[in-house]
Amino acid sequence: MTLEAQDEQRAAVKDRLVGAPITQNVGFLLAKLHAVGSIVNNRALAEFHLKERSYSVLMLAASGLEPTQREMADFLSLDPSQIVTLVDELEKRKLVARAPGKQDRRARIVTATSKGKELLAQAAIAVQRAEADVFAALDQDETGRLTALLRKALWGDA
Amino acid sequence: MTLEAQDEQRAAVKDRLVGAPITQNVGFLLAKLHAVGSIVNNRALAEFHLKERSYSVLMLAASGLEPTQREMADFLSLDPSQIVTLVDELEKRKLVARAPGKQDRRARIVTATSKGKELLAQAAIAVQRAEADVFAALDQDETGRLTALLRKALWGDA
DNA sequence: ACGTATAGTTGAAAATGTCAACGATTGAAG
DNA sequence: CTTCAATCGTTGACATTTTCAACTATACGT
Numbered sequence: 001m002t003l004e005a006q007d008e009q010r011a012a013v014k015d016r017l018v019g020a021p022i023t024q025n026v027g028f029l030l031a032k033l034h035a036v037g038s039i040v041n042n043r044a045l046a047e048f049h050l051k052e053r054s055y056s057v058l059m060l061a062a063s064g065l066e067p068t069q070r071e072m073a074d075f076l077s078l079d080p081s082q083i084v085t086l087v088d089e090l091e092k093r094k095l096v097a098r099a100p101g102k103q104d105r106r107a108r109i110v111t112a113t114s115k116g117k118e119l120l121a122q123a124a125i126a127v128q129r130a131e132a133d134v135f136a137a138l139d140q141d142e143t144g145r146l147t148a149l150l151r152k153a154l155w156g157d158a
Numbered sequence: 159m160t161l162e163a164q165d166e167q168r169a170a171v172k173d174r175l176v177g178a179p180i181t182q183n184v185g186f187l188l189a190k191l192h193a194v195g196s197i198v199n200n201r202a203l204a205e206f207h208l209k210e211r212s213y214s215v216l217m218l219a220a221s222g223l224e225p226t227q228r229e230m231a232d233f234l235s236l237d238p239s240q241i242v243t244l245v246d247e248l249e250k251r252k253l254v255a256r257a258p259g260k261q262d263r264r265a266r267i268v269t270a271t272s273k274g275k276e277l278l279a280q281a282a283i284a285v286q287r288a289e290a291d292v293f294a295a296l297d298q299d300e301t302g303r304l305t306a307l308l309r310k311a312l313w314g315d316a
Numbered sequence: 317a318c319g320t321a322t323a324g325t326t327g328a329a330a331a332t333g334t335c336a337a338c339g340a341t342t343g344a345a346g
Numbered sequence: 347c348t349t350c351a352a353t354c355g356t357t358g359a360c361a362t363t364t365t366c367a368a369c370t371a372t373a374c375g376t
Contacts, residue, residue, distance in 0.1 A: 015313065016223065016225075016229065017218060017221070017223055017225055017229060017230075017233045018313050019221075019223065020217065020218055020221040020223055020225075021217065021221060022214060022217040022218065022221070023309065024305070025217075025285070025289070026195075026289060026293065026301060026304060026305050026308070027192075027195045027196075027199055027210075027285070027289050027292070028214065029305060029308035029309060029312065030188060030191055030192045030195055030308065031192050031195075031196070031210065032234075032235065032312060033188055033308055033311055033312055034185075034188045034189055034192040035235040036235065036312070037184075037185045037188055037189075038185075038189070039235075041185055052185075052189065056180060056186065059178065059179065059180040059183075060175060060178055060180065063175070063177075063178040063179060063180070065174065065175055065177065065178055067174075067175055067178075071174065071175060072175075075175045076190075077190065077193040077194065077197075127183070127185070131183070131184060131185055134185070134311070135184065135311055137310055137311050137312075137313075137314040138307065138310060138311050142307055142310070143184065145303070145307065146184060146304070146307045146308075146311070147182070147184050147187060149296065149300055149303065149304045149307070150184070150187035150188065150191055150304075151181065151187060152295055152296060152300070153191055153292070153293055153295050153296050153304070154187065154190060154191055154194070154295075155173065155176055155295075156295040
């Protein structure tokens with residue numbers, strides 16, 4: 001058997017299990033597509049020394065919404081201590097800055113520095129390119145509908 | 159401030175970040191909804207001493223497709239060694255059995271025992287109930303469309 | 317028959333997740 | 347004003363998960 005033929009067979013075998021009942025399970029599909037997307041995203045972010053997590057934090061810091069670490073933890077479904085680590089790292093790289101909360105001095109508001117915003121702009125392009133790859137099988141309209149459905153499931157968007 | 163009012167404010171604050179640009183990112187939405195679903199699914203599976211992972215393996219073992227461990231690893235995007243651990247555990251509980259591959263004796267075909275199938279039937283009901291909770295904001299039609307879109311993104315389904 | 321590649325297994329190392337404590341600060345109650 | 351419980355960020359311990367490099371047994375092209 002040639003190498004190419006082996007590869008083809010491997011691909012065929014891989015898709016053999018698509019018929020399993022579990023593939024009708026929405027949660028499973030979510031998990032699998034997320035797994036695929038994660039790998040692709042992290043690969044795209046590697047050149048900026050970011051990962052999905054730090055990218056998300058940087059995005060929130062650059063959003064203008066002045067999130068506290070606690071808010072980020074809630075929003076990203078992460079433990080507060082994980083946010084500490086992520087922000088520490090970004091802060092060390094001068095991509096974000098911590099400031100005490102205005103009404104609540106216990107809280108720490110995280111904002112992106114201009115350096116952080118610049119890096120983010122680059123990274124966002126890379127992520128978008130990577131994502132286009134993952135969702136290549138969907139046309140623009142379908143991707144939009146998928147986004148809308150996910151948002152509605154999460155927050156009941158109209 | 160009353161306790162209820164605090165809870166309300168907490169919820170409001172939590173949703174404050176929904177306006178952040180990252181929530182337009184399909185990959186992010188996928189990750190977040192998966193995170194939510196994972197917690198709910200694992201909670202539902204706890205009473206059967208299963209987790210998402212072992213549940214998936216059990217589902218595949220019970221599918222009648224006679225998957226090898228390698229095929230499961232590829233399909234679930236897991237390292238082969240993780241499959242070993244998962245199958246070891248299920249095998250110890252007599253929920254699945256390993257058999258040598260018919261053409262390839264290196265391979266191990268994993269099939270569910272009748273005890274495994276019984277447990278799975280119960281667990282599947284619990285998962286379905288849990289999932290309904292996660293996707294409560296979507297009606298049946300929308301859930302169906304979401305499933306279809308995810309399948310198409312993954313395998314180019316029609 | 318030989319050499320290369322693959323399936324499963326093992327174990328070690330790195331990354332992540334979970335949890336409980338602590339100081340600083342807040343806000344409510346007396 | 348003082349007290350008291352609750353919350354934010356932080357730290358460190360511990361468990362779980364991921365990742366990777368060997369190793370054995372088997373398969374297969376040449």
